[in-house]
Amino acid sequence: MLPLNTIAFLVENKAGVLFKVSNMFRRRGFNIESISVGAVEDPQVARMTVSVYADSRELNQIVLQLEKMVDVIKVKRLDPMRSIMREMVLIKLDTVDPMAREETLKHVNAYHGLILHIDPESIIAEITGEPKTIDEFISKTRPIGIEELSRTGVTALEKGYLKL
Amino acid sequence: MSGSKAFVEGLKRENVDIMFGVTGGALLPICDELWGSDLRFVMARHEQGAAHMADGYARALGKVGVCLATSGPGATNLVTGIATANIDSAPVVAFTGQVPLSVVGTDAFQEVDIIGITASATKYNIQVRSPSEIPPAIKSAFHIAFTGRQGAVLVDLPKDCQINVEDIEFPDEVSFRGYNVNMTPDTREMDWAATLLSKARRPVIMAGGGVISSNASPEVIKIADMLMAPVVTSLMGKGSVPSDHPLFAGLCGMHGTGEANMLVSDADVLLVVGARFSDRTTARLEDFSRGAKVIHIDIDRSEVDKNVETVTRVIGDAKLALQGIIERLGKLSYEPRANGDWVKKMKMFKDQYSPHELSDNPHIRAPAVMRALRKALPRDALVTTEVGQCQMWAALYFDAYAPRTFFTSGGLGTMGWGFPAAIGAKAARPDVPVVDIAGDGSFGMTENSLATAVEEDLPVIVVVLNNRMLGMVAQWQRLFYGRRYMAVKLGEYPDFVKLADAYGAVGVRPETIGEFEKAVQTAIDDNLTTVIDVPIDPEENVFPMVPPGKGLRDILVEA
The missing domain is CATH 3.40.50.970 (Thiamin diphosphate (ThDP)-binding fold, Pyr/PP domains)
Incomplete structure (x- = not known):
């Protein structure tokens, strides 16, 4: 299996740019595993973080093809050792059974998550962590009964003086 | 000023004197503004033709070609022409009419999402959202189409933006944070290339379309003469070196000449200028120029190492890069005469692979x-x-x-x-x-x-x-x-x-x-x-030919 890589880049914060970026990935046959987007301190600029399965040659092409796009300002592949990577998941678990409720609270605590909502049938929790931590949490709570979940995709910053 | 007036004025400021197009409902305001202007409007009978005309004009003159089509089917008919120009790096700016912004997204009559459709067939595309955006859009389109690796740019003009009146300014230049063309090659890259070339015993130059767009033909000929290096071209590079030049070995690739394909296969250093190693040029990639150190000069960094691994690359304008390498070669001690055997070999290949012609066939060949x-x-x-x-x-x-x-x-x-x-x-x-x-x-x-x-x-x-x-x-x-x-x-x-x-x-x-x-x-x-x-004879084949899936060496000169 190809390694999962993370690329961060700045783009012009305007209509249609997300489409053009994702369209480039599609057209060149690169498969986006996750993508997260938001404006940065300069409201004219948005930062995108993409994680993608690719070998080093493909990764090189992705960076170059992104750099070539008029609306892309700056591109960097992130070194996981020198970056902080985080993802958030919102998860709704079926907790009609009191045992399930107890299990849920135990797992959420173990993963330093938050309980956001409780009603008689279900609990919504929030967990933040590295993507593989989220994967772990999901697989551990699967037996409880997942009603639905939503992941944000990875977002990341480099440590120390390093910046995009 | 109305958007359509700004449109015509904007084109004049880009020194446009001719455009190729087919009109339609979503272009009526612009057409009315063109009426009486001194811009020549060549009426095509189908939008594909209009785009190809603009493309032919651009390639012949080395100037941006302009085409125009209405919304919906007019725009979709342009697409083949836009994609053709873009992949061949021809500077073309296409304008399309669009339904008014108020109905964009409602599947209105003759509405099509041409921005979405052409996203991967253009270098850049823009939809204008107000009349005052028209001049900067035109400026950007011409700038992006004509600089760096040239290509096609599309500007979509909603009808209300053509009609409405606004205060309009014409910018003298536009800048993009994400689009900076660096024409000047890195000196260390040129040092490397010159050193490698000076040590080559079997050098070959492959000239691509980039040689033509950067007007680098004299430099290619000069460096070939200095090194006594045979020159082959990709299809797009044809004409970059005169066919009657003694070092010219013809087209390389699936339908290349025998000598070009054999020379590329036997080279020890391959200098590739403004070419992108298309599959039709390399044939089977694993067999392509296996023994050669590849030096790649290109304005588009993403082309380097995309298909063929290079030993060294020079990113920038081909003309400037070659001038830099020529200057450095002049200072290095090397012995081009030693390449005399290599040139002899080129002549040998030429004789060996000269195409057979059937004389007893009654048809015109x-x-x-x-x-x-x-x-x-x-x-x-x-x-x-x-x-x-x-x-x-x-x-x-x-x-x-x-x-x-x-x-x-x-x-x-x-x-x-x-x-x-x-x-x-x-x-x-x-x-x-x-x-x-x-x-x-x-x-x-x-x-x-x-x-x-x-x-x-x-x-x-x-x-x-x-x-x-x-x-x-x-x-x-x-x-x-x-x-x-x-x-x-x-x-x-x-x-x-x-x-x-x-x-x-x-x-x-x-x-x-x-x-x-x-x-x-x-x-x-x-x-x-x-x-x-x-x-002509329906049975006549084009030879030489490298069968699909084979390498350049496996060239056939007859069936």
């Missing part, structure tokens, strides 16, 4: 037509080609002597490109004869451009190599599919002589090479749009 055409035309005549067998015959047997004299749809391989492109080229260079080397299949795809050629007084000569077949597909079926001719026979009609006549052009059907030469001469002398319908 396509290579003979190409040579006769070359003889009849002045050296500076412009030639476009269609796509398929006719294109490969032209590439192999029609000699080009100068850059910007030979044009073809190399990347997309668009049948029907050559004829409208020839019309555009004629608009750019009315002083020289312009010829489209066509096949009957390709010509059929855009033959309605005859109306434009005649009505707009842009006379071009169409040489139809007529085998009543989609010849290249038929050739593959003949060679690799047991002669099962599926969907390639075109039958007896149309009669191209009568067709030409119907459009008010001249049609002739020569029966011999002598008559053909005469027909070309008459067409040049009379300066009239002329269709020369040359019947």
Whole structure:
């Protein structure tokens, strides 16, 4: 299996740019595993973080093809050792059974998550962590009964003086 | 000022004097503004033709070509032409009308999402959202289309933005944080390239379309002479080095010459200038120039190491890069005479692979037509080609002597490109004869451009190599599919002589090479749009050929 890589880049914060970026990935046959987007301190600029399965040659092409796009300002592949990577998941678990409720609270605590909502049938929790931590949490709570979940995709910053 | 007034003024500021287009409902405000302006509007009969005309114009002049189409089907009809120009790095700016912003997104009459549709077929595209955005959009479009690796840019103009009146300013320049073209190559990269070249014993230069767009032909010839290095070209590079230059070895690739393919395969250093290693040029990638250290000069960094791994690269304008390398080579001690054996080998390959010609065949042979055409035309005549067998015959047997004299749809391989492109080229260079080397299949795809050629007084000569077949597909079926001719026979009609006549052009059907030469001469002398319908043998193949999946060395010179 190809390694999962993370690329961060700045783009012009305007209509249609997300489409053009994702369209480039599609057209060149690169498969986006996750993508997260938001404006940065300069409201004219948005930062995108993409994680993608690719070998080093493909990764090189992705960076170059992104750099070539008029609306892309700056591109960097992130070194996981020198970056902080985080993802958030919102998860709704079926907790009609009191045992399930107890299990849920135990797992959420173990993963330093938050309980956001409780009603008689279900609990919504929030967990933040590295993507593989989220994967772990999901697989551990699967037996409880997942009603639905939503992941944000990875977002990341480099440590120390390093910046995009 | 209204948006359409700003549009016309914006174009004038980019020194546009001609555009090719088909009008329609969503262009009415602009058309009304063009009425009485001194911009020439060449009416195409189909938007694809308009885009190809702009493309031919751009390639012939080295200037941005402009085409125009209405919304919906007008815009979608442009797409083939835009994609063709873009992949061949031709600077074309396309304008499309759009339904008013108030109904964009409602599936209004003749609405199509042309921004979405052309996102991956253009270098950049923009939809204007107000009249005041029109001048900066035009400025950006011309800037992006013409700088760096040139390409196609589309500007979508909603009808209300054409009509509405706003305070409008015309920027002198535009800048993009994400688009900075660095033309100047890195000095260390040039040092490396020069050192490698100075040590080469079997150097080969491959010249691509980038040599032509950066006007680097003199530098390529100079460096070839300095190193005694044979020069091969990609299809797009044809004309960058004169065919009669002693170091010229012809086209490399699937339908390359034997000597070009063998030289590239045997080289120890391959200097590639402004070419992108298309699969049609490299043939089987694993076998491509295996023993060679590859030096790649390109303005587009993403082309380096995309298909072929390089040892060193020089990113920047090809002309500047070559000048830098030449200067450095001059200071290095090296012995180009030692490459004399290599040049001898080139001559040996040339003899070994000279194509066989059948003399006992009663039909006119396509290579003979190409040579006769070359003889009849002045050296500076412009030639476009269609796509398929006719294109490969032209590439192999029609000699080009100068850059910007030979044009073809190399990347997309668009049948029907050559004829409208020839019309555009004629608009750019009315002083020289312009010829489209066509096949009957390709010509059929855009033959309605005859109306434009005649009505707009842009006379071009169409040489139809007529085998009543989609010849290249038929050739593959003949060679690799047991002669099962599926969907390639075109039958007896149309009669191209009568067709030409119907459009008010001249049609002739020569029966011999002598008559053909005469027909070309008459067409040049009379300066009239002329269709020369040359019947050829439907069984004739284009050779040499590298069979699909094989390497450049596995070249066949006959079936």
